[in-house]
Amino acid sequence: MERPSLAQTLLVQALAALTGLAAGAILIWLTGGDPILAYGGLWEGSLGRPASISETLVWSTPYILAGLAVGLAFRGGLFNIGAEGQLSVGALTAAWVGFSVQGVPWPAHLLLALAAGALAGAALAGLAGWLKARTGAHEVITTIMLNYIALLGTGYLLSGLLKDPSPFVVVAQTPKVLESARIPALFSDLRVHWGLLLALLLAVGCWWLLFRSTLGFAIRTVGLNPSAARYAGISIAGTVVLTMALSGTLAGLAGAIEVLGVNYYHTPGFSVGYGFDSIAVALLGKSHPLGVIPAALLFGALRAGATRMQFVSQIPIDVISVVQGIILLLVAADDLVRRFYRIGGRPAAVSAERAAEGTVARTWGRAD
Amino acid sequence: MLDVVVALLAISIVKSTPIVLGALSGTVSERSGIVNIAIEGMMLGAAFAGFAVAVQTGSLGLGFVSAMLAGALLALLHAVLTVRYAVDQIITGTAINILAVGLTGFFNRQLFATGAPAGAMVLPRLHVPVLGDVPVLGPILFQHQPLTFLAIVLVIVLQWALFRTRWGLRTRAVGEHPLAADTVGIHVSRLRIGNVILGGILAGLGGAYFTLESVPHFEPLMTNGRGFIALAAMIFGKWTPLGAWGAALLFGFTEALPVTLQIQGFAVPYQLVSMLPYVLTIVVVAGLVGRAHAPAAVGVPYLKGQRASG
Numbered sequence: 001m002e003r004p005s006l007a008q009t010l011l012v013q014a015l016a017a018l019t020g021l022a023a024g025a026i027l028i029w030l031t032g033g034d035p036i037l038a039y040g041g042l043w044e045g046s047l048g049r050p051a052s053i054s055e056t057l058v059w060s061t062p063y064i065l066a067g068l069a070v071g072l073a074f075r076g077g078l079f080n081i082g083a084e085g086q087l088s089v090g091a092l093t094a095a096w097v098g099f100s101v102q103g104v105p106w107p108a109h110l111l112l113a114l115a116a117g118a119l120a121g122a123a124l125a126g127l128a129g130w131l132k133a134r135t136g137a138h139e140v141i142t143t144i145m146l147n148y149i150a151l152l153g154t155g156y157l158l159s160g161l162l163k164d165p166s167p168f169v170v171v172a173q174t175p176k177v178l179e180s181a182r183i184p185a186l187f188s189d190l191r192v193h194w195g196l197l198l199a200l201l202l203a204v205g206c207w208w209l210l211f212r213s214t215l216g217f218a219i220r221t222v223g224l225n226p227s228a229a230r231y232a233g234i235s236i237a238g239t240v241v242l243t244m245a246l247s248g249t250l251a252g253l254a255g256a257i258e259v260l261g262v263n264y265y266h267t268p269g270f271s272v273g274y275g276f277d278s279i280a281v282a283l284l285g286k287s288h289p290l291g292v293i294p295a296a297l298l299f300g301a302l303r304a305g306a307t308r309m310q311f312v313s314q315i316p317i318d319v320i321s322v323v324q325g326i327i328l329l330l331v332a333a334d335d336l337v338r339r340f341y342r343i344g345g346r347p348a349a350v351s352a353e354r355a356a357e358g359t360v361a362r363t364w365g366r367a368d
Numbered sequence: 369m370l371d372v373v374v375a376l377l378a379i380s381i382v383k384s385t386p387i388v389l390g391a392l393s394g395t396v397s398e399r400s401g402i403v404n405i406a407i408e409g410m411m412l413g414a415a416f417a418g419f420a421v422a423v424q425t426g427s428l429g430l431g432f433v434s435a436m437l438a439g440a441l442l443a444l445l446h447a448v449l450t451v452r453y454a455v456d457q458i459i460t461g462t463a464i465n466i467l468a469v470g471l472t473g474f475f476n477r478q479l480f481a482t483g484a485p486a487g488a489m490v491l492p493r494l495h496v497p498v499l500g501d502v503p504v505l506g507p508i509l510f511q512h513q514p515l516t517f518l519a520i521v522l523v524i525v526l527q528w529a530l531f532r533t534r535w536g537l538r539t540r541a542v543g544e545h546p547l548a549a550d551t552v553g554i555h556v557s558r559l560r561i562g563n564v565i566l567g568g569i570l571a572g573l574g575g576a577y578f579t580l581e582s583v584p585h586f587e588p589l590m591t592n593g594r595g596f597i598a599l600a601a602m603i604f605g606k607w608t609p610l611g612a613w614g615a616a617l618l619f620g621f622t623e624a625l626p627v628t629l630q631i632q633g634f635a636v637p638y639q640l641v642s643m644l645p646y647v648l649t650i651v652v653v654a655g656l657v658g659r660a661h662a663p664a665a666v667g668v669p670y671l672k673g674q675r676a677s678g
């Protein structure tokens with residue numbers, strides 16, 4: 001069976017995105033709204049002005065990292081639903097190191113805070129990996145449970161031990177991180193920061209790790225065919241723990257970067273949604289580290305523009321989730337898109353090999 | 369002290385209702401070979417549809433039906449894409465979850481921007497004659513709202529149906545070895561689509577719990593992860609209705625505990641006690657359940673006339 005060319009894949013993805021937006025417009029129109037006004041706002045808020053582009057990139061940065069996290073786990077045959085929790089412990093730990101460690105000069109303090117956030121995420125996800133390797137506990141269950149534990153735990157610390165002691169702060173949030181632990185902005189008076197470059201660098205790093213390194217080969221082999229991996233002498237348990245820890249590292253960094261580059265403090269609820277959106281980002285990018293980047297940019301642009309859209313047109317922000325859901329469906333069901341827009345180059349019927357290629361769902365029932 | 373324990377157990381059963389319904393939804397779907405991680409989205413969609421229709425028509429019955437319909441519709445989407453078009457089941461599930469969040473949030477703000485109209489209500493509490501009057505057991509088991517009873521009945525019915533009827537045998541055959549099932553003349557696609565839709569209806573009932581039984585209003589994201597916990601209950605219960613019920617009761621108990629402690633005035637940090645269900649799940653899943661065995665063909669699309677490898 002011939003594989004579709006890259007250009008054709010991209011065309012189908014673009015058509016899926018446009019169709020999703022069109023469906024959103026129809027929904028707005030059906031409920032009495034003005035789609036042109038709404039999408040004008042969406043455009044203005046996401047790409048129409050330099051400041052908007054900056055906001056899109058700010059939103060995209062954690063999406064890239066968390067998308068890489070989920071995608072890497074998928075490649076290893078693991079479903080990490082816990083990015084949400086790993087993000088929040090990463091954010092909290094980075095904030096804690098950022099405001100409590102004194103007297104360390106700028107780049108060192110920043111690196112320390114980033115490392116702490118990465119480590120916290122790695123520990124939380126690694127725990128799920130270890131439980132799976134050791135006892136067979138399904139990572140879907142453990143990562144979801146760890147999500148709640150992490151969110152409740154960070155909430156507890158934020159309203160107690162790590163709460164800003166200043167009498168002017170009534171809500172649960174940490175003190176601001178010191179200047180020496182902050183990620184500098186890329187341009188003066190725009191919020192986009194060097195964390196974006198770090199995220200892009202890590203995407204390339206992930207690509208290298210997965211497709212050019214021995215460890216990546218082990219991760220992918222365990223993901224595709226555990227018996228083959230075992231036969232080849234790869235330690236499945238070790239690879240599972242390592243894959244989850246690496247995945248958690250990326251998610252933890254997503255949280256840390258958001259704290260150190262944008263907000264400078266951590267507060268409960270800041271990360272809500274990133275974790276689940278990142279599953280969609282990873283799927284949209286076909287779990288490929290470089291595919292995650294455009295997917296994250298798309299999600300970032302939609303999120304950044306949504307606020308402006310709601311402001312100018314009073315169309316609820318939620319329409320963006322509808323658009324995202326439809327895009328995700330259409331990218332997955334690309335045969336539908338091909339048929340609808342009559343794009344050739346592939347037999348109409350789905351072949352069994354292609355169906356079997358689906359790397360995500362088939363890892364579900366695997367008992368190894 | 370006794371009445372505290374009685375209240376605790378009664379609340380546990382109530383809290384387990386959406387979880388057990390969700391777990392049953394997952395069980396009938398996955399037993400036929402289709403992964404359903406969209407239980408959360410189906411519940412949320414059903415919670416909203418049930419509420420919106422009940423408020424607009426003033427009829428709880430119509431609300432109830434709409435909740436089931438909403439679950440069935442989202443399930444139909446899942447079924448058609450995964451069975452007919454062999455789309456990755458995890459992806460469609462994720463997409464449906466996102467869609468449900470978007471659609472419910474959107475229509476909630478469009479319809480009830482100024483707050484829902486008054487007059488919304490919840491299903492009445494039923495008091496089973498005779499049994500409801502038994503001390504201790506009565507208040508724990510026999511004084512609940514309809515969905516809580518229905519969930520328990522459905523557990524028993526589905527346990528029987530799955531292991532004692534032709535439909536159950538076929539479902540399990542299709543989930544374990546679709547090619548063999550096909551060879552003996554079972555219509556694999558039709559059975560899978562039917563089971564996924566049945567799962568959608570069950571998830572719809574679970575969604576109805578939130579707005580028609582628990583509280584008479586809708587909030588965005590109000591299912592709050594119950595669909596995922598239901599998934600955990602399904603796996604924990606090893607893909608059997610009875611097992612899922614046991615797991616759901618455990619989750620219900622750990623959810624009821626912080627509520628009860630608070631009512632009793634214990635000064636324990638709310639967040640830490642609320643962690644209990646989740647910590648306990650991990651301990652139990654890791655320590656007691658061990659390797660869970662899913663139906664062999666779960667997640668693998670089946671295409672007639674072709675042998676999917678692996």
